[in-house]
Amino acid sequence: MTTVLTRRPGLAKLRAPGSGRSPLHLVCLGLVGLVVAAALLAPWLAPHDPNAVDLGGALAGPSAEHPFGVDAAGRDTLSRILLGARTSLLGPLGVVVFSTLAGVAIGTAAAWRGGWLDSLLSRATELVFAFPGMLLAVLVISVYGEGLLAPVVALGLAYLPYVSRLTRSLVLAERARPYVSAYQVQGHSALQICLRHILPNIAPVVLAQSTINFGYALMDLAGLSFLGLGVPPLTPDWGRMVFDGQTAVQHGYPLSAILPCLFVVLTVVAFNVVGERWADRVARRDG
Numbered sequence: 001m002t003t004v005l006t007r008r009p010g011l012a013k014l015r016a017p018g019s020g021r022s023p024l025h026l027v028c029l030g031l032v033g034l035v036v037a038a039a040l041l042a043p044w045l046a047p048h049d050p051n052a053v054d055l056g057g058a059l060a061g062p063s064a065e066h067p068f069g070v071d072a073a074g075r076d077t078l079s080r081i082l083l084g085a086r087t088s089l090l091g092p093l094g095v096v097v098f099s100t101l102a103g104v105a106i107g108t109a110a111a112w113r114g115g116w117l118d119s120l121l122s123r124a125t126e127l128v129f130a131f132p133g134m135l136l137a138v139l140v141i142s143v144y145g146e147g148l149l150a151p152v153v154a155l156g157l158a159y160l161p162y163v164s165r166l167t168r169s170l171v172l173a174e175r176a177r178p179y180v181s182a183y184q185v186q187g188h189s190a191l192q193i194c195l196r197h198i199l200p201n202i203a204p205v206v207l208a209q210s211t212i213n214f215g216y217a218l219m220d221l222a223g224l225s226f227l228g229l230g231v232p233p234l235t236p237d238w239g240r241m242v243f244d245g246q247t248a249v250q251h252g253y254p255l256s257a258i259l260p261c262l263f264v265v266l267t268v269v270a271f272n273v274v275g276e277r278w279a280d281r282v283a284r285r286d287g
Contacts, residue, residue: 103163
């Protein structure tokens with residue numbers, strides 16, 4: 001007798017009836033693409049050295065040579081925004097990769113094994129969940145000093161429980177499906193079933209959550225840089241630019257602070273809209 005295995009479509013199909021893209025989603029998707037492209041091509045797009053100081057031309061307004069003006073140190077704002085996109089996106093990417101890989105591993109192990117391991121891992125993630133991520137990042141930075149690695153690791157730990165709890169609930173639901181029992185009867189190991197079948201099926205939901213987490217991580221890291229706790233002073237970074245722009249604001253030249261702040265807000269909103277739209281499409285597919 002041939003065993004028929006019923007599986008969900010996983011990553012293969014995310015479309016459902018009535019799941020057309022809205023104009024807002026298309027705009028946000030385009031904005032995400034532009035920001036990523038700017039980050040990748042920044043060294044070739046930047047018209048000036050982002051750290052070139054010209055105190056004689058400090059706080060100059062927009063011009064043909066400097067379309068976005070210059071900051072209080074005479075540095076070209078456009079060049080710093082373009083190069084700052086790299087740091088501003090690299091940090092959240094590290095947070096999301098770390099929290100997603102660790103969260104998926106912990107959530108899958110807890111759901112599959114159950115028992116004392118499930119209780120231990122669940123209590124551990126709840127303990128991390130109860131500790132504010134920003135406070136954890138500040139504590140880690142106070143020990144290891146400024147830089148990108150310390151806040152990325154700290155925020156990665158803070159975001160881990162979100163992914164872990166989501167993964168655990170999804171794996172529990174998948175494990176109750178007939179195809180898992182069929183694979184077990186055929187002699188497939190737990191690792192094979194999880195890697196080849198369960199994880200591909202839950203991947204769209206996890207990736208949608210990770211996209212939303214990316215936006216929040218960008219905002220948190222920008223906030224740390226604004227407080228002077230993130231990247232070193234000379235490193236182009238949107239949050240650091242807002243911090244450096246405080247002097248310009250006090251002298252009536254707010255452009256060097258407003259523009260990076262605007263890029264942070266728009267990028268966070270864009271990633272959140274794209275992630276939520278993806279999550280809605282997955283929910284309609286599974287509904």
